[in-house]
Amino acid sequence: MQIALDAMGGDHGMEELIEGALHAVSEQADVRVSLVGDETQLQSFLESKKYPTDVISRIDVVHSSQVVGMDEPPVEAMRRKKDSSIMVAFDLVSRNEADAVVSAGNSGATMAAAIRKLKRLKNVSRPGIASAFPTLKKPVIIMDVGANVDCKPIHLYQFAVMASEFAQIYDVSNPRVGMLSNGEEVGKGNSLVKETYALLDNSSLNFAGNVEGRDVFRGEVDVIVCDGFVGNICLKVSEGLAEAAMMMLKDEIIQSTAAKVGYLLAKPAFNAFKKRVDYAEYGGASLLGINGICIICHGKSSSYAIKNAILEAAKMVKSNVNERIVEKLTADKARVAKET
Amino acid sequence: MQIALDAMGGDHGMEELIEGALHAVSEQADVRVSLVGDETQLQSFLESKKYPTDVISRIDVVHSSQVVGMDEPPVEAMRRKKDSSIMVAFDLVSRNEADAVVSAGNSGATMAAAIRKLKRLKNVSRPGIASAFPTLKKPVIIMDVGANVDCKPIHLYQFAVMASEFAQIYDVSNPRVGMLSNGEEVGKGNSLVKETYALLDNSSLNFAGNVEGRDVFRGEVDVIVCDGFVGNICLKVSEGLAEAAMMMLKDEIIQSTAAKVGYLLAKPAFNAFKKRVDYAEYGGASLLGINGICIICHGKSSSYAIKNAILEAAKMVKSNVNERIVEKLTADKARVAKET
Numbered sequence: 001m002q003i004a005l006d007a008m009g010g011d012h013g014m015e016e017l018i019e020g021a022l023h024a025v026s027e028q029a030d031v032r033v034s035l036v037g038d039e040t041q042l043q044s045f046l047e048s049k050k051y052p053t054d055v056i057s058r059i060d061v062v063h064s065s066q067v068v069g070m071d072e073p074p075v076e077a078m079r080r081k082k083d084s085s086i087m088v089a090f091d092l093v094s095r096n097e098a099d100a101v102v103s104a105g106n107s108g109a110t111m112a113a114a115i116r117k118l119k120r121l122k123n124v125s126r127p128g129i130a131s132a133f134p135t136l137k138k139p140v141i142i143m144d145v146g147a148n149v150d151c152k153p154i155h156l157y158q159f160a161v162m163a164s165e166f167a168q169i170y171d172v173s174n175p176r177v178g179m180l181s182n183g184e185e186v187g188k189g190n191s192l193v194k195e196t197y198a199l200l201d202n203s204s205l206n207f208a209g210n211v212e213g214r215d216v217f218r219g220e221v222d223v224i225v226c227d228g229f230v231g232n233i234c235l236k237v238s239e240g241l242a243e244a245a246m247m248m249l250k251d252e253i254i255q256s257t258a259a260k261v262g263y264l265l266a267k268p269a270f271n272a273f274k275k276r277v278d279y280a281e282y283g284g285a286s287l288l289g290i291n292g293i294c295i296i297c298h299g300k301s302s303s304y305a306i307k308n309a310i311l312e313a314a315k316m317v318k319s320n321v322n323e324r325i326v327e328k329l330t331a332d333k334a335r336v337a338k339e340t
Numbered sequence: 341m342q343i344a345l346d347a348m349g350g351d352h353g354m355e356e357l358i359e360g361a362l363h364a365v366s367e368q369a370d371v372r373v374s375l376v377g378d379e380t381q382l383q384s385f386l387e388s389k390k391y392p393t394d395v396i397s398r399i400d401v402v403h404s405s406q407v408v409g410m411d412e413p414p415v416e417a418m419r420r421k422k423d424s425s426i427m428v429a430f431d432l433v434s435r436n437e438a439d440a441v442v443s444a445g446n447s448g449a450t451m452a453a454a455i456r457k458l459k460r461l462k463n464v465s466r467p468g469i470a471s472a473f474p475t476l477k478k479p480v481i482i483m484d485v486g487a488n489v490d491c492k493p494i495h496l497y498q499f500a501v502m503a504s505e506f507a508q509i510y511d512v513s514n515p516r517v518g519m520l521s522n523g524e525e526v527g528k529g530n531s532l533v534k535e536t537y538a539l540l541d542n543s544s545l546n547f548a549g550n551v552e553g554r555d556v557f558r559g560e561v562d563v564i565v566c567d568g569f570v571g572n573i574c575l576k577v578s579e580g581l582a583e584a585a586m587m588m589l590k591d592e593i594i595q596s597t598a599a600k601v602g603y604l605l606a607k608p609a610f611n612a613f614k615k616r617v618d619y620a621e622y623g624g625a626s627l628l629g630i631n632g633i634c635i636i637c638h639g640k641s642s643s644y645a646i647k648n649a650i651l652e653a654a655k656m657v658k659s660n661v662n663e664r665i666v667e668k669l670t671a672d673k674a675r676v677a678k679e680t
Contacts, residue, residue, distance in 0.1 A: 134588075135584065136584055136587060136588065146522055149522060149529065149530040149531075150530050150531050180573060181569075182486055182489060182568070182569050182572035182573065182576075189489065189569070190489040190490050190567070190569040191489075191490050193569075212572075212573075212576050212580075213572065213573040213574070213575065213576030213577035213578075213579075213580055214576040214577070214579055214580035214583075215580065216577055216580055216581075217580045217581055217583070217584035217585075218580070218584070227530070228522070229521075229522050229529070229530040229533075229570070230569070230570060230573055232522035232552075232553065233520060233522065233552075233553040233566075233570055233573065233574060234553070234573060234574075234577050235553065236522075236552050236553030236554040237553035237554070237556055237574050237577050237578060238553075238577060238581050239553075239554055240552075240553055240554035240555065240556055240557045240558070241556075241557055241577075241578050241581050241582070242581070242585070243554075243557070244475065244476055244557035244558070245557075245582070245585065245613075245617065247476060248474075248476065248613055248616055248617065249609070249610070249613045251613075252609035252610070252612040252613045252616075253606060253609045255609065255612075256608065256609060258605045258606070258608075259605060259606040259608060259609035260606075261602070261605055262601070262602040262603060262604065262605025262606030262607070262609075263602060263606050263609075264602065265598045265599060265601055265602025265605065266593060266598070266599040266600075266602030266603050266606065267602070268596065268598075268599060269589070269592035269593045269595065269596060269599035269602075269603075270589070270592070272592040272595075273585075273588055273589045273591075273592045276588055276592075277585065277588065
């Protein structure tokens with residue numbers, strides 16, 4: 001399997017990304033990575049690394065002369081920077097020289113390039129981003145977490161199908177699908193949620209009804225669908241609260257010696273907890289609905305998160321998730337047409 | 341000041357509510373509470389309490405023969421249960437026999453009764469719920485957290501005005517207002533957010549632009565506006581994550597003796613942290629935009645939360661917040677009309 005890594009994206013620079021690639025190929029012998037970016041810089045970093053030859057030999061460098069900045073407007077970047085690392089990475093996939101793209105760069109540009117270069121899957125109106133959230137049980141897949149801010153019922157239905165097929169990669173059979181709402185009862189929700197309810201309920205999905213924000217972390221459903229505006233806020237509120245809570249707790253702990261000692265004693269438990277909720281464990285979010293595989297990572301991804309994202313991409317390639325999405329949408333087409 | 345407390349609502353029964361009322365009047369000499377509900381039961385509870393006479397003398401009981409269940413459909417409950425504790429509580433305010441209502445009962449019914457009995461403030465299209473969230477700095481007021489699931493720009497603007505006037509009760513002068521969005525840049529957001537931007541920007545509000553979910557807990561703004569669907573999810577995701585995180589952390593801690601000892605040593609710090617993020621500290625959420633004062637509490641409110649809600653209601657009564665809301669909306673009216 002050949003994974004193309006945008007080696008110029010992300011907040012921590014290329015060394016962190018290269019380390020992630022090296023860890024990934026070390027861990028899994030059937031994975032190869034193409035680092036896409038400035039050849040001279042990438043080669044010199046690679047040569048400085050002490051890894052066994054069979055690991056290094058599974059990494060190659062593909063040159064690109066441009067870089068899309070983290071805050072550049074995506075559409076303009078796509079037009080002006082045809083030789084950027086992110087565009088070249090998708091070129092590799094469209095020429096069948098790579099099976100998937102992993103990027104920690106400008107996520108809007110990554111998404112735009114993915115759709116432009118790889119096109120949408122058959123019967124998918126809008127690709128979207130699926131992200132795993134930790135829960136008290138298994139992680140839950142939430143989709144969409146930011147690609148589509150204004151949605152119609154058919155989009156939420158398609159997110160539900162895509163995320164359900166995606167969840168099955170993680171050994172969840174017949175995933176339970178919830179729709180994020182402001183109350184569990186039928187009839188609760190904004191107009192989008194109300195209009196979508198019957199569509200999900202009458203589909204072949206394992207629809208469990210509405211779920212509230214409070215239920216996200218309970219793990220009672222395997223998939224939660226929402227529009228990308230709500231999903232993005234859900235994701236970022238969670239990240240923001242986790243960060244703020246850790247800072248507040250630290251504030252309190254440093255005020256007493258006993259608490260500091262206590263914290264040190266309990267540190268392994270804290271670390272285990274952190275590992276359980278850390279987004280780095282999940283590598284990145286998956287852009288579903290395109291004719292290919294693409295993992296979008298946090299800009300501040302560590303080498304550990306990049307490694308996990310590459311291995312996740314490899315897992316997706318093996319899973320034939322896209323074929324299953326197309327099959328499911330095609331099979332459900334007549335039934336859905338009646339509802340919309 | 342006379343606060344009417346719906347003494348039949350909430351998940352923990354009337355004793356918890358009565359305790360809250362007793363603590364509130366003990367703490368503040370100018371506060372009186374009318375317990376609204378079954379007179380016989382309430383009197384017998386009250387008589388069993390050992391409180392100084394001057395405290396007990398500031399609590400009275402107003403009889404009501406019906407109770408609205410926590411899950412009853414609000415509109416139907418209002419029609420069928422005219423002598424319910426929540427309806428009678430608002431009757432007291434409309435007859436000028438009380439200055440505010442506090443309820444931990446069915447929040448939909450509380451809201452519906454408030455609007456029906458007290459009516460909306462002049463120039464307010466839609467009353468909404470303002471809730472305080474803990475941050476790294478001062479709490480931030482988020483509005484609306486659930487009353488209005490589908491909104492128009494004018495509603496978000498009015499929420500911003502109401503929440504800004506409300507924030508000033510807590511000694512925040514010229515509150516900074518952010519609009520919740522999926523990105524900070526102008527032009528980010530769903531269509532509602534995009535359409536609302538200019539209205540907020542051209543108003544006399546201290547508008548700071550868009551804020552992301554991640555920013556909620558940073559405390560860089562004093563007020564955050566959003567529609568009630570998004571606000572409700574934001575509120576419940578936060579509550580759910582805090583709960584789940586505590587459970588996960590506990591799971592990890594009980595797996596080692598060192599961690600258990602460590603936790604005990606650090607417990608005061610944990611408690612201080614919990615106090616900082618506990619919704620009970622804030623008492624409840626305020627229904628703004630009605631011609632009166634109403635605090636809506638969590639169904640599972642402790643006596644401590646009820647006490648805080650009663651004292652918060654008293655503070656609001658003194659603040660003339662409603663007069664200021666009307667003044668501000670009236671003064672801004674011409675300017676806003678141009679934008680909508």
